[in-house]
Amino acid sequence: VNIQKDRLRFRHNVIRIGHAMAYEISKSLEYESTSIMTPLADAEAEMPKDDIVIATVFRAGLPLHQGFLDVFDDAGNAFVSAYRYYEDKEGTKVGVKIEYIASPDLNGKTLILVDPMLATGGSMELAYKAFLTKGTPKRLIMASIIAAEPGVDVLKEHFPSDDVELYCAAIDPSLNDHKYIVPGLGDAGDLMYGEKL
Secondary structure, three states: OOHHHOHHHHHHHHHHHHHHHHHHHHOOOOEEEEEEEOOOOEEEEEEEOOOEEEEEEEOOOHHHHHHHHHHOOOOEEEEEEEEEEEOOOOOOOEEEEEEEEEOOOOOOOEEEEEOOEEOOOHHHHHHHHHHHHHOOOOEEEEEEEEEEHHHHHHHHHHOOOOOEEEEEEEEEOEEOOOOOEEOOOOOHHHHHHOOOO
């Protein structure tokens, strides 16, 4: 709880986790042999066949997105703004609003949708629906640092297909009354960039 008050360190640790997760995901990609020229001779190298687009949700997803982009440095990039709001004054009914989207054509691509916290699953589901307006990917990979079991269950319900994968560094058991992951770590966006109004 004290270490995460250091925003710079928190952001850098999220980037580092993105590196590790991207490396793990790279093991599931398709590769093809390609001839490359070294300073001394031709050599065969295995290069990814997948046409990758890394997508994220503003604002909390930016450092995780950067970690993935450091590994998949030639990937396309897609962004969507999604924010949670409370539909009741008690702060127990959560809604998600999408306002902005920027994306290349996603038809036939491998879409890696990254968001550090998977609480209710609402942001991931709505972000994906927004990205579908830019085309239909052939493969969807979702990645979160910490997920809550209820959110994972929601994604299983809404994404039952075998061509959808979810990578999580940790899965915590529950959500509190305000729909934050428990034990979790709090609001990732606030921890990275400061509190918002």
